[in-house]
Amino acid sequence: MxxxxxxxxxxxxxxxxxxxxxxxxxxxxxxxxxxxxxxxxxxxxxxxxxxxxxxxxxxxxxxxxxxxxxxxxxxxxxxxxxxxxxxxxxxxxxxxxxxxxxxxxxxxxxxxxxxxxxxxxxxxxxxxxxxxxxxxxxxxxxxxxxxxxIPPDRTALPGLQNYAHLISGGEKKLSGYVETTIGCAHLCKHCPVPVVFHGKFKAVPSKLVIEQINQLYEEGARHITFGDPDFLNGPAHALKIARAMHKAHPDMTFDATVKVEHILEQREIWSEFKDLGLVFVVSAFEHTSDLILSKLGKGHTRSDIISALELLRVYGIEVRPSLMPFTPWTDRASLIDLIEFLFDYELLESVDPVQLSIRLLVPLESLILTVSDTEIGPWNSELLSYQWHSRDQTIDELQFELATIAEESQARELNAITTFTLMRDSIYRHFNLQIPLRETSSSSCGNKPRLSESWFCCAEPTRVQFDRLG
Ligand code: SF4
The missing domain is CATH 3.40.50.280 (Cobalamin-binding domain)
Structure with a gap:
């Protein structure tokens, strides 16, 4: 025409x-x-x-x-x-x-x-x-x-070698990124996704997803990150895609983001996912404080986190938690519990240190504005967030200190165990507490599967990122 x-x-x-x-x-x-x-x-x-x-x-x-x-x-x-x-x-x-x-x-x-x-x-x-x-x-x-x-067109993008790759067992694999759904079925209060999608999601047709995976395989990808807000919003859809991918490319591995609630609800799925190539799951633990988890509307508790960890580890699937340590309800006890939890459950290699410094952002129309007893200040267009302050001002100072440790440790290429030990010391020192001794083994450092880039979704840009802009 x-x-x-x-x-x-x-x-x-x-x-x-x-x-x-x-x-x-x-x-x-x-x-x-x-x-x-x-x-x-x-x-x-x-x-x-x-x-x-x-x-x-x-x-x-x-x-x-x-x-x-x-x-x-x-x-x-x-x-x-x-x-x-x-x-x-x-x-x-x-x-x-x-x-x-x-x-x-x-x-x-x-x-x-x-x-x-x-x-x-x-x-x-x-x-x-x-x-x-x-x-x-x-x-x-x-x-x-x-x-x-129509599938996304990646032909004009820089090649996969320019991006995060999977590091696992001393091996590096080129990694591709696809999404199988758009939106999310949940309404976690701190999350920007429900502000836009209002607790709804839709599936990307599986044919279209597989087409993208095939293209990425052709370009050399041997690992896929399913970057959906939650891969198990539609478990049958996710399973169908993972099966088709494994059938077409048995050497392809994958990771996915799944909330704690879904990890526990879908107990039967993990054995098959492991066989289909799943190497780790990113899960938004956020905190270990039940009070904070309930304020954030996460739908899970501290004990659910432990159950989810134990369940996935039975199948040899690692969890890479994301965290939201600094909220208006964070206090000394909850921060100490969180850092000790990471040590107790051998998660030091599984968490990007920057996660321990993440501070709640309250973007426009955030559902957090509906949480009672939250004192939220005016909108700040520099921060891209409504302003809030901790009731204990020293906690805001501690957040800044932990962010600095995370960034400097990355620049100095310190390993995760060293970085978290520095952060733990900082937390105890900040509250004028004696630092309890504890043993940490560094023998396994670097062996858990992960992507080569740290994850900064809700963090302020790092100096390196700002430096790019001169
Ligand atoms: S935190 Fe995750 S599960 Fe909750 S609304 Fe956001 S994307 Fe969905």
């Missing part, structure tokens, strides 16, 4: 630059989804994954497309807090350098937060559905392919 002339002309005038700053060390799926829409609609575009490209965006040339033309539209991917902080800086610089000749669009889970953070953004788009993207570009979206029917 011949397109109306005015639409063809319109398309010819559009020049898109799509930028990602950080997607947890994996290939940026947001850019790949945008690329598939631009390709299908035959729009001129370039993509820049700045976690690899290292542009400063302090000069005009850094904003040019590959054909050296300036963008009419700049999409900045903001899938989580860290990327939003970095994306905000790029948006401000784009506005200063390119003026009003460019439309700047925040895209991803934090798009509305980014829009509220700086007037440099013209608009925000949370989902990457083709029709919405075309609409923003002023193109008739009625004949857009449904996003659910």
């Amino acid at each position: 011949t397109k109306p002339l005015n639409e063809s002309s319109r398309k010819a005038q559009i020049k898109v630059l799509a930028v990602s700053t950080y997607e947890l060390g994996h290939q940026p799926l947001v850019l790949a989804r945008l690329a598939s829409t631009f390709e299908t609609a035959m729009i001129g575009y370039s993509i820049c994954d700045n976690s690899v490209a290292n542009r400063t965006f302090t000069n005009y040339d850094d904003f040019l497309l590959d054909d050296k033309t300036p963008p009419t539209h700049l999409f900045i991917s903001v899938p989580m807090h860290t990327a939003t902080q970095l994306g905000k800086t790029i948006a401000n610089r784009a506005r200063a350098i390119l003026g009003n000749s460019v439309q700047i669009i925040a895209v991803g889970l934090y798009a509305n937060v980014a829009l509220a953070a700086t007037s440099a953004f013209n608009t925000a788009i949370v989902s990457q559905e083709s029709a919405k993207i075309l609409d923003i570009l002023g193109i008739d979206p009625t004949d857009a392919s449904p996003t659910q029917s």
